[in-house]
Amino acid sequence: MRIDVVFRYVGIVLLFIAAFMLLSAGISCVSGMDSSFYPLLLSALLTILLGAFPLIFVGKRDQISNKEGFCIVVGAWLVACVVGMFPYLIWGGEFSLVNAWFESVSGFTTTGASVLTDVEALPRGLQFWRFSTTWIGGMGVVMFALVVLPTMGRSKMTLSNVEMSSLARDNYRYRAQMIVHVLLVVYVGLTAISTVMLKLSGMNWFDALCHAMSACATSGFSTKNASVAYFDSPLIETVLILTMGIAGMHFGLIYATVTGKRNNLFRSEVTRWYVGILLGCSVLIAVSLYAADIYPTLTSSFRHAAFQFFSLMTTTGFASADSNVWPPFAVILLMFGSIVCACAGSTTGGMKVNRLVLAGKMIRTQLQRQQHPNAVIRIKLDGMLQEDGVIHGVMIFIVTYMLAILSGTVFSALCGVDLLTGFSGTVACLGNVGPGFGEVYSLGNYAGIPAAVKFFNAFLMLLGRLEIFGLIQLFFLKWWR
Incomplete structure (x- = not known):
């Protein structure tokens, strides 16, 4: 080399x-x-x-x-x-x-x-x-x-x-040289549109640009201490929900949809699962918030439930409310969104809906093989046949991802961090989500955690952003031939 x-x-x-x-x-x-x-x-x-x-x-x-x-x-x-x-x-x-x-x-x-x-x-x-x-x-x-x-x-x-991960490359129908330009067109275009919409919704130009950049990158940085809750605007939250939701989709499919290509978002099985999980979990959280009397109306419950779940599942991390006081059922669903996250080929981190769907199909296939031992059953995703190597890679990734969460939680506990903060902070950093629960809740920050945990969490961020094995392989370069 x-x-x-x-x-x-x-x-x-x-x-x-x-x-x-x-x-x-x-x-x-x-x-x-x-x-x-x-x-x-x-x-x-x-x-x-x-x-x-x-x-x-x-x-x-x-x-x-x-x-x-x-x-x-x-x-x-x-x-x-x-x-x-x-x-x-x-x-x-x-x-x-x-x-x-x-x-x-x-x-x-x-x-x-x-x-x-x-x-x-x-x-x-x-x-x-x-x-x-x-x-x-x-x-x-x-x-x-x-x-x-x-x-x-x-x-x-x-x-x-x-x-770019192999899962992200699967839905591109362009030459490799074109992929970079497709990404840029979608990314810059979405940022520009979001900036204008946020300005029209009541933000000043600087706040609008910054929040648009953050939403399109699915980051969650804000110019305000109280994040999006500072603006207390349903219109601003709606614009950000749409921006975050779109940024969590495969950019190649977004480009194909806008340009009228056949391989688009409406034909994507992964996208349908992604949208279904977003809407379904938002409704369930809203019902739990209303039943627990956290918000006075079902409308306000759905407003905050949708924003928080979209924010965490797209790994953005904006906050419109204090989710620390929400009932356990809502917290569990938010944690589920923080682990699964959005689609491959987007700006999000996490395990990805693609792997969740494939894992579900692997479970179904295993049950079918036990019932019909001689049957030849192949797994498809978005109409494409998945090779055994891809299936094996998904299984290894999910296991390694869970082991990384366990390691981060144990390390945080050893450093004196409480279990809720340690576990949710590990999930949030590994999945590039941002906020967790406990001391690192939606309207809080990581200032109070020990320096060793901050350093380890930063390592988890890089591990998650580089799809785990991208960073791990750096330590095994001598094995390469």
Whole structure:
């Protein structure tokens, strides 16, 4: 493996990230040269130096191997999180080293968990940088950089295939070079439409843009301490529900639907399950809230139930209410949504509806084989025959995912965190959801948990964002041939 090639392409990603730092510094300048201008400018200069250095000494390569592509993708994610700390550390405030790392990782992995007790105290430039990290991470650190590298040829195909999971690639009907552009069109288009709709719903332009970026990235960062509950607007919540719901769908299918292709959302079995779970669980939670007399009317119960469940299942993490006081049945369904999450090929994390549907079909197939031992039964998903390797991979992923949740819960308990906070926080960080229950509830934050748990949870965020095995393989590179 050519390490110099890995450094070169990671350097290109750093230059791309530096551009967003400069943009954030521009926001700071327009906002009256607030206190974040010089931290952002200095951070941008440092990132440019780090990114430009390998480009000076390493020449362009026409092709890269799969092993090099893997190292570039994982390396870019890790280095992006490191340089993402620079503005926070230089600005100071609540940002200790651990807090800055946690906030940076949470942003780039679109988890949206925060250690800040007073988000509104941040200057506007630093606020925008938080949302920039999460917007970049939503589409993918490397995917975004590939948009500005049209001459990479096969290298672009290799990198896009490494960063995108096999489940996400299944529903694309385009050449590999086109996938990046399809993602960009849907992502930027949805962000622009959402921004305008939020502005028309009553937000100012800055809040509208920031919340649109956060919703499309399914992150959950907000400019307000009370999150979306601050606005107390059914119209704003409706716009965000639609945005979050769409952002949780496969982007290739969204593009196909808009352009009139046959392979679209309406023909997708996974999408039907996804929408069915969203609506069904929202109704069940609403009934439980109304029965428990949490809200006076069934309408208000459904309003908050739908927003909270859409928010958690799409791994966004916005909050319109304090779900800590909700009845156990509602909490169980919210936890179910936090584990399963939305569709592959979206900006969401979690286990994915695709794997849940396949797991259900595997159970049904096993029952059928016991009844008919000689029968040949094949599993299909969205009309495509699933190979045995894919089925085996889904089983291994689900088992590993549950083991990661168990490990995080046990580690949190060892560090003195109560069981509800430890378990829900682990689920929220591994699934890139953000809020959990207990101390890390919907209107709370992660400021009060021990530093060791913050660091471990940041590792879980990266583990979940890179589909578990993407990060684990980094430790077994010597096994590669």
